[in-house]
Amino acid sequence: MTSWQEDLLAVMDRAQSEQEVFCKIELAARALGFEYCAYGLRVPMPLSNPKTIFLNNYPQAWQERYVQKAYVQVDPTVQHGCRKQTPLVWSDDVFASAREFWEEARSFGLRFGWAQSCIDGGGVRGMLTLARSSEALEPDELAHGEMKMRWLAHIAHLILSRIFTTRQAEEMQPHLTAREIEVLKWTADGKTSADISSLLDVSENTVNFHVKNAVTKLQTTNKTAATVRAAMLGLLG
Amino acid sequence: MQVSPDGLLRLSIDELLSLPIHHLMSAVDLDLVVPRTAVCGCETTISGYTEWVSASCPVVSIGWDWHISLWTSQRPFVWSRLGQPRSNVMLVYSSGSDTGWQKNLELLSTVVDALPWQEQLSHAVAALLPSH
Numbered sequence: 001m002t003s004w005q006e007d008l009l010a011v012m013d014r015a016q017s018e019q020e021v022f023c024k025i026e027l028a029a030r031a032l033g034f035e036y037c038a039y040g041l042r043v044p045m046p047l048s049n050p051k052t053i054f055l056n057n058y059p060q061a062w063q064e065r066y067v068q069k070a071y072v073q074v075d076p077t078v079q080h081g082c083r084k085q086t087p088l089v090w091s092d093d094v095f096a097s098a099r100e101f102w103e104e105a106r107s108f109g110l111r112f113g114w115a116q117s118c119i120d121g122g123g124v125r126g127m128l129t130l131a132r133s134s135e136a137l138e139p140d141e142l143a144h145g146e147m148k149m150r151w152l153a154h155i156a157h158l159i160l161s162r163i164f165t166t167r168q169a170e171e172m173q174p175h176l177t178a179r180e181i182e183v184l185k186w187t188a189d190g191k192t193s194a195d196i197s198s199l200l201d202v203s204e205n206t207v208n209f210h211v212k213n214a215v216t217k218l219q220t221t222n223k224t225a226a227t228v229r230a231a232m233l234g235l236l237g
Numbered sequence: 238m239q240v241s242p243d244g245l246l247r248l249s250i251d252e253l254l255s256l257p258i259h260h261l262m263s264a265v266d267l268d269l270v271v272p273r274t275a276v277c278g279c280e281t282t283i284s285g286y287t288e289w290v291s292a293s294c295p296v297v298s299i300g301w302d303w304h305i306s307l308w309t310s311q312r313p314f315v316w317s318r319l320g321q322p323r324s325n326v327m328l329v330y331s332s333g334s335d336t337g338w339q340k341n342l343e344l345l346s347t348v349v350d351a352l353p354w355q356e357q358l359s360h361a362v363a364a365l366l367p368s369h
Contacts, residue, residue: 037344151351
């Protein structure tokens, strides 16, 4: 029989859907003693409206309530996760600024919990929450099990962020030519069209032609936005 | 836990994650290649290495290189692991077979990334850097 760690590692390279991965995260959470788990992921593209994905097995009524009351804006665990990568154990103090939210979460069985956020080199930020309805999270349990919880948070982030960023890159399908990529690379280095025309030994009109095509393919409105998007999609090497 | 004839400790990933691992020592690389002290505002890098061990016998040891890189305005710098770790551990599957050299290093990297090493090193390294 394989461990929950091996189950997760097995889907690391081949998982296509977030649901498939989340099923493994749920099993891992149960093995660690938590009946509920949630994973929130924030992809920083487009910059003006970052995309957020939220997977969880919370009671359906609480999920609806959370959205209806826009609790994400007051949830202290989310605020902590945006600022720090240190784990957070739920307590009355943590939720002191959101009493109503905390009381309501508890009424749905979300009484004891732990959360940790991760951020990777691409700026994708994620947070794993493990929760349960009974048995407080004591220091002894954390001393023995927190490393496994931290590892689960990191491996979940690694797998889910890879799925989302790969899918996003595929959806964009910019199909830039080698010359368009070259021009964007120089633009990213702060070179003007005139500079690039000298560097590549082509006319400035030709440089602008490539920039314009890249802007269109990347569905942006100017060359700065095109350069940023190409860089964040990993197209500039 | 026994040392194998090849000198490695064979552990499952669950066994490794169950072992408390503590910071042993860290050091900062000396930035001697290009003397930059005279160039005001010039970007520099801080890098080094660190070693973590278990309290068990035999001792599990994991070491890796790190550097501090610049980030966004919201997060001015970030500690990153450089390359893969070095260790006396060979992770094994539940079946008992070795994960293999490259896979072992990849899995040990995930363990290192889950350790709270950035917090620990920020204190340890601050003590090593000159105060001026």
